[in-house]
Amino acid sequence: MKPQDIPKAYDPQEWETKLYQKWEESGFFNPDTCIEKGVTKADAEAFSILMPPPNVTGVLHLGHAMENSIMDVTARYHRMRGDRTLFLPGADHAAVATQSRVEKNLVASGMMHPRQELGREGLLEKIRTFADESKDTIKKQIRAMGSSCDWSRFAYTFDDARVLAVNTMFKKMYDDGLIYKGYRVVNWSVAGQSTCSDDELEHIERPATLYTFRYAKDFPIAVATTRPETKLGDTAVAVHPDDPRYRDLIGQTFEVEVGAAKPLSIKIIGDEEVDPTFGTGAVGVTPAHSQTDFDIRQRHPEIGLVAVIGIDGAMTTEAGPAYAGFSVLEAREKFVTYLRENDLLEKEEDITQNVGTSDRFGDVVEVIPMEQWFVAVNKEIPGRRKSLKDLMREAVTTGLDGDPKQRVDIAPERFEKIYLHWIDHLRDWCISRQIWWGHRIPVWYKKPTTDNEQLTTGGEGEIEIYCGVKAPEGEGWEQDPDTLDTWFSSGLWTFSTLNREDDFANFHPISFMQMGYEIVFFWMARMILMTTYALDTIPFKTVYIHGILRDKDGRKFSKSLGNGIDPIDIGREYGTDALRLALLSDITPGNDSRFSTEKMETSRNFVNKIWNISRYVATMSTASDDSLVPKSLSDRFILGKLATVIDDTTGHLTENRFSLAIETLRTFTLDDFADWYIEIHKVEKNDAVLRHVFGTLLRLWHPFLPFVTDAINETRGNSTSLMVTPWPGDSNDVDTDAETAFGELRSLVTKIRNLRATYHIDPTQRLTGTLTTKGVDFSVSYPAIERLARIDIVTSFDGSSAELIISDRLSASVSLDGVIDIDAERARLGKELTEAEKYAKSLEAKLGNPSFTDRAPETVVMQTRATLDETNAKAAELRGHLSSIS
RNA sequence: GGUCGCUUAGCUCAGUUGGUUAGAGCACUGCAUUCACAUUGCAGGGGUCGGUGGUUCGAGUCCACCAGCGACCACCA
Numbered sequence: 001m002k003p004q005d006i007p008k009a010y011d012p013q014e015w016e017t018k019l020y021q022k023w024e025e026s027g028f029f030n031p032d033t034c035i036e037k038g039v040t041k042a043d044a045e046a047f048s049i050l051m052p053p054p055n056v057t058g059v060l061h062l063g064h065a066m067e068n069s070i071m072d073v074t075a076r077y078h079r080m081r082g083d084r085t086l087f088l089p090g091a092d093h094a095a096v097a098t099q100s101r102v103e104k105n106l107v108a109s110g111m112m113h114p115r116q117e118l119g120r121e122g123l124l125e126k127i128r129t130f131a132d133e134s135k136d137t138i139k140k141q142i143r144a145m146g147s148s149c150d151w152s153r154f155a156y157t158f159d160d161a162r163v164l165a166v167n168t169m170f171k172k173m174y175d176d177g178l179i180y181k182g183y184r185v186v187n188w189s190v191a192g193q194s195t196c197s198d199d200e201l202e203h204i205e206r207p208a209t210l211y212t213f214r215y216a217k218d219f220p221i222a223v224a225t226t227r228p229e230t231k232l233g234d235t236a237v238a239v240h241p242d243d244p245r246y247r248d249l250i251g252q253t254f255e256v257e258v259g260a261a262k263p264l265s266i267k268i269i270g271d272e273e274v275d276p277t278f279g280t281g282a283v284g285v286t287p288a289h290s291q292t293d294f295d296i297r298q299r300h301p302e303i304g305l306v307a308v309i310g311i312d313g314a315m316t317t318e319a320g321p322a323y324a325g326f327s328v329l330e331a332r333e334k335f336v337t338y339l340r341e342n343d344l345l346e347k348e349e350d351i352t353q354n355v356g357t358s359d360r361f362g363d364v365v366e367v368i369p370m371e372q373w374f375v376a377v378n379k380e381i382p383g384r385r386k387s388l389k390d391l392m393r394e395a396v397t398t399g400l401d402g403d404p405k406q407r408v409d410i411a412p413e414r415f416e417k418i419y420l421h422w423i424d425h426l427r428d429w430c431i432s433r434q435i436w437w438g439h440r441i442p443v444w445y446k447k448p449t450t451d452n453e454q455l456t457t458g459g460e461g462e463i464e465i466y467c468g469v470k471a472p473e474g475e476g477w478e479q480d481p482d483t484l485d486t487w488f489s490s491g492l493w494t495f496s497t498l499n500r501e502d503d504f505a506n507f508h509p510i511s512f513m514q515m516g517y518e519i520v521f522f523w524m525a526r527m528i529l530m531t532t533y534a535l536d537t538i539p540f541k542t543v544y545i546h547g548i549l550r551d552k553d554g555r556k557f558s559k560s561l562g563n564g565i566d567p568i569d570i571g572r573e574y575g576t577d578a579l580r581l582a583l584l585s586d587i588t589p590g591n592d593s594r595f596s597t598e599k600m601e602t603s604r605n606f607v608n609k610i611w612n613i614s615r616y617v618a619t620m621s622t623a624s625d626d627s628l629v630p631k632s633l634s635d636r637f638i639l640g641k642l643a644t645v646i647d648d649t650t651g652h653l654t655e656n657r658f659s660l661a662i663e664t665l666r667t668f669t670l671d672d673f674a675d676w677y678i679e680i681h682k683v684e685k686n687d688a689v690l691r692h693v694f695g696t697l698l699r700l701w702h703p704f705l706p707f708v709t710d711a712i713n714e715t716r717g718n719s720t721s722l723m724v725t726p727w728p729g730d731s732n733d734v735d736t737d738a739e740t741a742f743g744e745l746r747s748l749v750t751k752i753r754n755l756r757a758t759y760h761i762d763p764t765q766r767l768t769g770t771l772t773t774k775g776v777d778f779s780v781s782y783p784a785i786e787r788l789a790r791i792d793i794v795t796s797f798d799g800s801s802a803e804l805i806i807s808d809r810l811s812a813s814v815s816l817d818g819v820i821d822i823d824a825e826r827a828r829l830g831k832e833l834t835e836a837e838k839y840a841k842s843l844e845a846k847l848g849n850p851s852f853t854d855r856a857p858e859t860v861v862m863q864t865r866a867t868l869d870e871t872n873a874k875a876a877e878l879r880g881h882l883s884s885i886s
Numbered sequence: 887g888g889u890c891g892c893u894u895a896g897c898u899c900a901g902u903u904g905g906u907u908a909g910a911g912c913a914c915u916g917c918a919u920u921c922a923c924a925u926u927g928c929a930g931g932g933g934u935c936g937g938u939g940g941u942u943c944g945a946g947u948c949c950a951c952c953a954g955c956g957a958c959c960a961c962c963a
Contacts, residue, residue: 009925203960210963224963238963275962283963292961354960414890421889421959517958552898554956586899586911591891592956594898598912605925616922652902659900663910678922750929756917757929763918790920839907852943860905860944867906 001715003619010611012575015711019721020143023710028724030150031084039724040084047083048507049075050494050540051142051149052515052523053157055094056134057101060141061557062583062595063516063549065567068145069580070514070546070658075148076703077653078511080727086507088497089142089149091135093158095438095486096200098134100192100360102127102437115193120436127437131158144568146576146706148723155497157489158439165496166489167442167469169534173375174443174467176382178533179431181373185287185294186430188368190313192361194434195372197485198427199521201356201365212280212347213339215256215266220249222346223284226353228339229331232260232319235304236285238296241270243281259338260308260320269300288369291427307369328366373432373441373482381533391532392423392525400532408528409542411656412590415520422521431485438483443467446476491526494539510540512656517545517590544656547592549583554594570600577705578603584658584704606666607708610701613674614712617694621687628688633781634680635689637742640735641672642693646728649700665700673697676746680784696728741776744810745785751804752789752814758828759816767791769801769814776809803829803881808873822885829882836875843868 027033034040049071054060075087106114106126114123135156142149156162173179186195212224213231221237239246250270257263273296274283287297288307297303308319315323315331322338323331339345356365377388386394394400396416399407410416432441446464466472471479489496494513498504509531515523524543531539550556551563558564571579581603587593630636645668652661673693681690702709702722713722748771756763769791771778778785782793791814799817802825806812816825843864846852853861 003922006922008923203958226963273961278962280963283961285963290961290963292963295961353962418890418958425959521958588900591899596898596912599898601925602911605923608925609923612923612926614922619922655902657902660902663900667910674922675927754929760917763928764920835907842907846944849943855943856905863906 001717003615006615006618006715008612008615010575010608010708010711012577012607012707013572016144016146016571016576016707019707019710020146023148023721023723024143024151026721026724028079028721029087029148030152031086034079034724035084040079040082044082044084046086046506047075047078047511048086048088049512050497050510051087051089051147052513052519053090053092053155053490053493054138055092055097056131056138057094057097058134059137060567062565062567062570063557064141065145065570065579066546066549066583066587066593067514067516068142068147069583070544071512072145072147072149072706073580073584073653073658073703074512074656076706076723077727079148079723080699080702080725082726084506086153086503087147087149088153088155088507089139089147089151090155090157090493090497091138092486092490093131093156093437095433095483096192096194096196096360096435097486098131099123099127099435099437102130105130115436124436141568144571144576146580148706153497153500153503155493157486157493161499162489162492162496163439164469165492165499166439166484169492169530170442170484170488171467171469172534178376178379178381178388179373180376181371183369183371184374184428184430185289185291185367185369186372187356187358187365188311188370189358189361189363189365190311191363192358192435193311195370195430195432196358196360196365197430197487200359202359203354204357205352205354208351208353210279210347210349210351211336211339211345212349213345215254215258215264215284215344217342217344219254219256219266221246221268221282222280223282224279224347225284226351227286227289227328227332228335229315229319229323229328230286230289230308231284232258232264232315232323232331232335233286233288233306233308234264234266234284235287235306236267236269236296236300238269238271238274238283238285239281240274240276241272243274243276246282258320259322259335260306261318261324264306265304267300267303269296269303271296271299289367291367294367294369305369309366309368311368311370313366372430375429375431377426377428377529388529388533389423389426392528393420395528395532395538396420400536400538406538408538408540411542411544415517415545415590419520419525422525429485431488432480432482433485434482436483438486439489441480441482441484442469443480444472444477445480446474446478487522487526490523491530492534494527494531495535508535509538512542512544513540514544514546516548518548520545542656545590546587547590550592550594552594552596552598554592565595574600574604575607575707577607577708581606581662581704585662587659589656606670607705609670609674610705610708611712613669613678613694614698614715616678617690618715620682621685621690628692630689631686631780632680632684632784633738633741633745633778634677634684634784635686636735636738638672638677638693639689639732640738641668642696643732643734646696646700647734650727653703662704665697665704669697669701676742679788680781683783683787698722699725699728741778744776744806745778745781747806748804748810748812749785749788751806752791752812755802755804755814755816756790759821759824761816763790765790767814767816768794768797769812770794770796772811772813774809778810800825800885803878803885805832805874805877805881808870808877811877826882826885829878829885833875833878833882836871836878840868840871840875843871 035042051071054064071087075085079085103114111117170179187201189196208226210224210226211228212222214222223237225231249268253265253267255263255265285293285296287293287305289309297305306318308316309328310316313327315326317324323334358365380387396408396410396419444466448462494510495504495508498508527539531537548556555561555563578600582599630639645664648664649661698709698712699722710721771793786793797815799815801813802816804812847864
């Protein structure tokens with residue numbers, strides 16, 4: 001493009017779609033193509049990033065945009081470094097989330113009971129359609145964000161390859177006895193008519209009443225509860241074995257009539273877990289409706305189990321004729337009334353308690369005993385003398401089998417602790433769900449030909465069970481109706497996605513994973529569990545955990561608040577590059593960050609700035625390819641500084657310090673390059689250096705700002721995307737001498753400008769000044785100084801002047817005849833002198849302290865001494881100037 | 887109740903292993919339309935780094951305790 005044809009402002013819409021299409025067509029998103037086309041060496045190191053598959057429940061939000069920015073920056077950086085880089089995209093069928101969303105939609109459009117009205121296949125068809133549409137939307141959005149992922153490897157958690165992986169894994173665990181079907185209490189969502197795992201519960205605080213009562217007048221112990229209605233299913237009272245109040249009662253059984261179907265048979269048991277200091281020191285045990293109480297029964301199998309709440313959320317016939325069929329709340333009221341009327345209620349207290357609610361269906365979850373499928377996390381894995389829990393621990397601590405190379409690195413570190421703590425409290429994982437959208441459990445049953453209808457517990461002696469990857473041969477087999485927890489399939493994601501030939505060998509373990517902290521237990525833990533168990537390797541090397549993106553006021557983005565923002569809209573308004581920049585600026589791992597339109601404006605302005613720098617480079621420099629020779633101090637400075645910036649940026653990106661990389665590049669671009677080097681270039685005109693620095697800068701920015709950098713790259717006549725240009729190396733050395741000297745030059749210019757501002761000197765008026773230098777020759781930079789400070793440097797002049805002491809080797813006198821106010825100038829110098837003296841004093845004190853000079857490293861002492869000398873020299877000069885003015 | 891995090895300029899936040907006089911963006915004040923850019927530039931004001939102790943020659947950075955805020959976990963019935 002001809003320089004004069006480049007528009008004054010960058011228009012993202014002009015470029016983004018076009019560029020993405022070009023990238024995609026180039027094939028460079030695919031690591032294999034990169035090798036074929038020679039941009040990556042075949043034996044280059046592999047680098048893999050696996051996209052956490054977004055749920056096909058609708059559209060992506062800004063949080064996804066942030067994740068994609070993190071991943072794409074990383075992918076582009078490694079691709080440019082020459083790594084065989086795979087960034088693998090995908091989508092998640094998100095079992096319960098998607099089904100509940102579609103059911104809600106159907107209800108909203110007038111259907112009362114979607115499951116009954118449509119039937120299994122009918123509802124699944126609706127969900128499938130919804131999921132497919134959603135998947136298409138998501139793909140479009142990911143493209144719009146500029147993500148350089150390999151679409152040819154796109155994976156879906158519910159496609160054929162993944163079904164095969166899930167079934168294979170299920171069978172392996174089943175055969176190893178790690179998956180079992182058992183009758184245990186589970187979390188049951190009445191609204192969703194399905195189980196949910198412990199991790200899917202959202203605990204909410206709410207007021208409750210704590211009732212203290214006796215089962216009967218002659219019952220020796222009072223117990224407390226917030227769920228009186230469940231007490232109809234009590235089978236024991238647990239006390240601490242050493243509690244003198246109750247010790248003698250342990251072992252006795254009481255028959256009490258409370259109105260249940262049968263009199264309750266309550267056995268007094270001793271259990272160490274009971275806190276004798278809390279309440280009455282005794283716990284009414286309801287094994288059927290409390291996880292804790294069920295656990296107590298595991299330790300005391302002799303006590304009974306009576307279910308008084310059914311899967312419909314209503315009281316069962318076991319609860320007795322007065323309660324059966326009533327809701328738990330109605331039953332609670334009735335039972336409390338009964339207690340009150342019979343004078344059994346001893347105390348009522350208002351307390352707040354935490355109740356588990358279903359995060360998808362929103363209702364309070366009941367604990368109910370049922371036969372379900374579980375993964376045994378504490379059981380020894382055949383032949384490995386370890387449990388799944390052990391493997392999960394090893395993977396983040398010692399490394400698998402003590403091999404430090406087989407260790408997952410979690411950033412920030414503190415999540416290790418949180419994760420380990422979670423493992424300690426982990427129970428067997430209930431994996432069966434009664435919803436329909438999901439991987440069907442690969443277990444088939446065959447009823448005996450005899451007329452035995454017992455399909456529930458205990459009848460298995462009569463029923464043949466088959467577990468396999470595919471349905472068994474023969475007639476009469478019926479598949480288990482349940483589906484699997486969605487995290488079962490997500491847990492396989494690091495390897496189930498690598499099903500193409502050699503992909504597993506090349507790209508597993510995944511090099512870099514990122515995820516929000518809210519998903520660590522669900523997902524990270526399950527991936528570690530599945531992979532370490534099935535493949536005896538870790539699923540990924542590094543996992544970067546980010547915080548939640550919040551709105552301007554620190555609130556979470558949510559549908560109910562109506563503060564959701566579509567990243568596509570933002571991208572359209574401000575540009576995708578600006579969005580990526582805004583999302584990655586000022587973030588630190590594990591901490592939440594805020595999004596605001598102010599940030600978007602800043603970022604957009606910055607992107608436009610780069611665009612205009614490119615216009616300057618295009619219009620003001622000749623297109624020759626001069627050899628790169630620094631001709632001046634500013635040349636040496638900018639090249640040296642560039643080397644530092646390359647080093648720092650590389651280090652930051654390697655260590656996933658995205659914000660620091662941005663800050664480094666931003667400061668260099670705006671401050672060093674645009675405000676200083678380019679302004680000086682207008683005088684010195686060393687085009688080769690200008691073009692070299694800018695070209696390098698474009699490559700450094702490319703991972704963050706892929707669109708604008710490639711757009712500029714095209715206007716410069718390059719047809720190959722920066723995506724496959726090499727990451728800048730260290731062709732120049734860091735030049736500290738030049739940096740120091742240039743720093744002095746800068747200070748001088750700034751001071752002169754400061755003078756102009758202080759004395760309100762007309763900006764167009766040129767000043768006159770003399771320069772005194774020692775030990776360093778600034779003369780080559782005189783034209784630059786003259787331009788930047790709007791001053792004419794002369795050898796001498798008469799009259800009043802301002803004295804500027806920059807350092808012990810650079811000072812200046814600036815003629816201020818006619819504008820200077822002697823008193824003001826004296827005050828200004830006096831202030832400067834006071835500051836210098838104060839500083840020198842503090843340094844002297846430090847150096848006078850023998851413990852400092854003795855113990856601090858020599859370099860620090862030497863540095864301090866040098867600074868003191870400089871400060872003293874400066875103060876002396878200031879004193880001289882002050883006296884000459886008076 | 888347990889665990890973890892946060893507290894730095896008016897606002898939002900950086901500050902990588904303790905080492906020159908603590909930084910950025912936005913906001914604010916003054917000046918400027920000088921031909922890459924007003925989606926701009928120049929200059930400037932503004933912080934005893936939540937509090938109290940401690941370790942150290944040296945602490946925003948490490949330790950202890952305290953306060954406020956937030957998150958997560960949890961079987962106080």
